[in-house]
Amino acid sequence: MNTDLSLTLSEAGAGRPVLLLHGGGGPATVAGLAERLSGSAHTLTPVHPGWDGTHRPAWLTGIDDLALAYLQHLHDHGLHDVLVVGSSLGGWIAAEMAVRDTAGTITGLVLIDAVGVHVETEPIADVFALDARGLAEHSWHDPDRYHVDPATLPAGELARRQGNMATMRTLAGDPYMHDPRLLDRLGGVQVPTLLLWGESDRVVTPAYGAAYAAAFGDARLELVPRAGHLPQIEQPEATYRLVEAHLHRTSATPPVATG
Template sequence: MTTDLSTLLTVTASGPATGRPVLVLHGGGGPATVAPIAEHFARTAPTLLPTHPGWNGTPRPENLARVTDLAGAYLRLLRERRLSDVLVVGSSLGGWIGAELAAADPDGLISGLVLMNSVGIEVDGEPVRDFFSLDARGLAEYAYHDSERFYADPASLPAERLALVQGNMAALRVFSGGPAMSDPTLRARLAAVTVPTLVLWGESDRITTPAYGKEYAASFPVARFEVVAEAGHLPHLERPERTFALLDDFAERTGRG
């Protein structure tokens, strides 16, 4: 029996009714972390920003427990909405989902893939930082170029906000499989992905290092690797002008229209 996507996914749609569709996929921090990306594209393109099941208090069915499950659900979303020539932009865990989407897209609905400081593959000598072992201070120091600007003392957060963060972390642990945050089979499968790909990385990221990102790009037959200086795991938050310039250039080069 096929699950009704309307009960499975929470999706915010914005932007004009016509144009090249953009699917923006968030990481462990939730949709707020990529909202600026969605807002940027929504100025000129129909843009979808899902909240992954389990984040922000949304329900997570038991049959959704792996990144491949999420990728399958989003591929169904594209089919049911009759979308094609889709640009997929994924941040961190969202990049892993995007990579799985591109690897499981037999109909060629996706025409461009952007991975931003993504997790998902295994790289010898460059393990993904154990995200779950870090406290708030450690997370800020490993994830951002300017840690003081983005550090939030948990003691200063309202109870509702703290509960939301804890719920998002629990969902992240389920889908990522814990500290490894990778699928040992993914890298080999990316060798068959021919969709144009941009792998974009914050130079100061110590969750997933630029060396890890360079290997991620090398996993695809053809991929462009770009580094954003003075930025960490979320380059669009620390260096939006440079990041959006790279995104816009890639979008312009890869559309089929």
């Protein structure tokens, strides 16, 4: 394992460890969910190397590299009974972690509109080819509310988004947004897995989510109405309730009492 990786990571709360992995949009896309979960759990929310201007070592060129790095972090800090929650690209990282977790560190998974596998009949939308409006149409149940014209963005924010997209292309551009071997490996993952899917997602459809769920050893799919690719933003309460229920359902230790 390379040692020149310095993780940018936020921690909050106490209780069962919950590792929250953001997608291509960056850490802000899971910040609200992390804040809610920190009321009953110990949340760890990293910024993937290369996102938001953080350093990405030259050797870190794939999602499998990130998966191993995060597993190493959990091991180095003596964390166990970990729930891993991943949104989009973060869900892919979570799945790759689970297939490599020989120590049994992870005891629950939540994949939120995750990419990472190839489903013949449900191709992943090419987010690199879409303009801002097209990406909004694919990503949101209510695109008019969330679409932002890049021409209206401050230079720094535009640079941040472009840098994040460039990092995502490096890590997940070829093969595009999936590991060809992952789908066949998921049957060996026996930890309880919840796949949350926005009903209106057109980046990865609910049918894609159903195929993903069917590949795991122990998984179920829950659809979130009136939500697209980021239900934790469009329907935060519904998403939080489902994640929190899975947090308590899958814990290997009694929950910490809160006031």
